[in-house]
Amino acid sequence: MGGEKNSKIEKMDPWVLLTTLLLVLLSVWYLKSRYTHWSSMGVRTGFFLPFIGHNFGVLFLKNLWTSMEMGHKKGIEFGGFFGIYQFTRPQLLTSEPDIMKLILIKDFDHFTDRPALTQDRDNITSHSIGNVTGEEWKNLRAIMSPTFSSGKIKRMFPLVCQNADTLVTSCLHQASKNPALDMKDMFGRFTMDTIASCAFGIDCSSFIREKPEFVQMAERVFGTSSFSGLVKVIIRMSLPRFARVLGISRDGPEVDFFRNVVEETIRTREESGQCRGDFLDLMLEARHQNNTPTTGKGKTVLSNEVVLAQCITFLSAGFDTVSSTLYFVSHLLAQHPDQQHRLRQELQALVQEEGQLTYQGIMDAKFLQACINETLRLYPPAMATTRLCTKPYQIPGTRIRLRVGDEVIYCTRGVQRDPRFWQNPDKFQPDRFLPHNINNNPITPCSFLPFGMGPRNCIAMRFGLMEVKVALSKLLLKAELKLSPGHENIKMKNWSIIATPVSESRIVVTPIN
Numbered sequence: 001m002g003g004e005k006n007s008k009i010e011k012m013d014p015w016v017l018l019t020t021l022l023l024v025l026l027s028v029w030y031l032k033s034r035y036t037h038w039s040s041m042g043v044r045t046g047f048f049l050p051f052i053g054h055n056f057g058v059l060f061l062k063n064l065w066t067s068m069e070m071g072h073k074k075g076i077e078f079g080g081f082f083g084i085y086q087f088t089r090p091q092l093l094t095s096e097p098d099i100m101k102l103i104l105i106k107d108f109d110h111f112t113d114r115p116a117l118t119q120d121r122d123n124i125t126s127h128s129i130g131n132v133t134g135e136e137w138k139n140l141r142a143i144m145s146p147t148f149s150s151g152k153i154k155r156m157f158p159l160v161c162q163n164a165d166t167l168v169t170s171c172l173h174q175a176s177k178n179p180a181l182d183m184k185d186m187f188g189r190f191t192m193d194t195i196a197s198c199a200f201g202i203d204c205s206s207f208i209r210e211k212p213e214f215v216q217m218a219e220r221v222f223g224t225s226s227f228s229g230l231v232k233v234i235i236r237m238s239l240p241r242f243a244r245v246l247g248i249s250r251d252g253p254e255v256d257f258f259r260n261v262v263e264e265t266i267r268t269r270e271e272s273g274q275c276r277g278d279f280l281d282l283m284l285e286a287r288h289q290n291n292t293p294t295t296g297k298g299k300t301v302l303s304n305e306v307v308l309a310q311c312i313t314f315l316s317a318g319f320d321t322v323s324s325t326l327y328f329v330s331h332l333l334a335q336h337p338d339q340q341h342r343l344r345q346e347l348q349a350l351v352q353e354e355g356q357l358t359y360q361g362i363m364d365a366k367f368l369q370a371c372i373n374e375t376l377r378l379y380p381p382a383m384a385t386t387r388l389c390t391k392p393y394q395i396p397g398t399r400i401r402l403r404v405g406d407e408v409i410y411c412t413r414g415v416q417r418d419p420r421f422w423q424n425p426d427k428f429q430p431d432r433f434l435p436h437n438i439n440n441n442p443i444t445p446c447s448f449l450p451f452g453m454g455p456r457n458c459i460a461m462r463f464g465l466m467e468v469k470v471a472l473s474k475l476l477l478k479a480e481l482k483l484s485p486g487h488e489n490i491k492m493k494n495w496s497i498i499a500t501p502v503s504e505s506r507i508v509v510t511p512i513n
């Protein structure tokens with residue numbers, strides 16, 4: 001047998017042998033040059049596999065948030081920095097708020113971009129404010145920011161109240177048959193109706209109609225809440241050419257559906273001059289202002305295609321974040337009836353004072369804000385904050401030199417439960433966010449950042465908070481929330497990029513007389 005093998009090798013074409021040897025040597029050289037990136041700067045990496053890098057963690061760990069928390073702990077164990085390879089792409093995880101403060105705020109001009117979800121310019125997402133880079137992002141953010149000012153958000157208060165009233169009526173109606181309601185589903189419908197109304201200018205009526213077309217198409221946009229969705233995102237981000245070959249970076253039919261909706265609405269509004277005060281109106285207003293900046297190519301930034309990209313972004317960035325937060329806060333209040341009682345008293349006092357819930361009353365309510373902050377600390381919907389190095393950067397006090405394209409990751413969930421910055425980090429204690437407690441015990445900068453931080457934070461923070469505050473307040477004024485047997489603990493989807501409760505997450509809703 002051995003002799004047969006030797007004779008096979010002897011018979012091999014010397015060119016084949018030479019090419020194989022060359023390929024092996026090239027692979028070794030390539031891997032060595034790739035995988036010494038962090039060790040050459042003294043950053044520890046722990047165990048990883050050639051070509052796959054640290055991605056094996058995603059395959060063997062139970063869920064995404066555990067991997068985030070482990071990453072944060074590794075960062076602490078390794079002296080503040082954990083060098084990661086996403087396949088061969090280097091990512092630097094830091095566990096230190098001081099470093100993140102430099103990256104997100106002080107030295108932001110070196111980190112203006114976020115790793116793009118897709119680099120394919122044919123994909124509508126590539127025009128999204130969350131994805132565009134450099135000057136294009138600066139221009140777009142400058143145009144869009146006024147759209148999210150408190151004055152403009154206030155104009156949308158009645159639209160949000162209308163949808164919250166429908167949510168409460170539907171909850172009470174369903175609770176009269178079975179009080180253990182699937183609140184993930186109810187909050188999902190409220191959020192969907194609100195985005196449909198505020199971003200697309202249409203009435204979705206998802207409480208009345210079973211799965212309207214808008215909802216079916218929106219669900220395709222949220223394809224990231226499964227394991228396969230997560231794998232697609234990783235491939236799109238790390239291996240864009242491969243993603244193109246596989247056809248997973250192309251727009252799906254849902255984009256055509258939303259394009260038709262947006263173009264039709266724009267046409268109707270331009271013809272009729274009708275205004276609803278929603279995001280679409282505000283973007284059209286910005287477009288019609290003479291001073292609309294242009295891109296380097298002389299194209300208007302807010303073309304129909306760009307407006308469509310932002311509407312789809314509001315849908316993807318604003319759906320799970322808001323509906324999950326509503327679920328988490330309701331669950332935590334059902335778990336802590338004393339805190340629920342305190343919050344209801346604050347809301348009842350507001351109504352007594354003003355005769356009804358007002359925008360200002362809700363936005364100024366201190367204990368309401370504290371309960372939501374504490375929920376967002378324990379369950380931040382976006383589990384990590386990421387930035388891309390856009391200008392070479394030496395991290396002060398270290399040997400770490402970041403090159404253009406290197407990625408920095410910070411585990412929001414890890415730092416927000418880090419005992420170095422929070423007492424009783426896993427306990428729900430809204431009081432820690434009351435103004436007098438913050439004055440006595442200030443929050444470490446960058447240890448609480450559910451909406452990100454710095455110039456590229458969540459542009460819609462005020463709007464998202466308003467949605468959560470309005471829906472929660474209206475619900476608590478009409479109903480008591482209690483834990484449902486079998487649903488005592490929050491169960492989360494394992495592979496959703498946005499922290500999301502599993503389907504059929506129930507809470508008992510009892511009307512208050």
Ligand code: HEM
Pocket residue numbers: 114129130131141313314315317318319321322325380381382385386449450451452453454456457458459460461463464465468
């Ligand atoms: C509770 C609700 C929400 C939470 C916790 C949340 C959280 C976040 C976070 C963590 C980021 C990244 C920030 C950073 O990198 O520093 C972000 C960005 C963003 N969010 Fe939100 N978000 C919420 C609601 C919304 C809503 C309702 C919308 C749209 C209507 C929205 C639109 C966006 C957009 C467009 C960006 C990208 C901004 C940019 O790159 O300039 N978010 N959000």
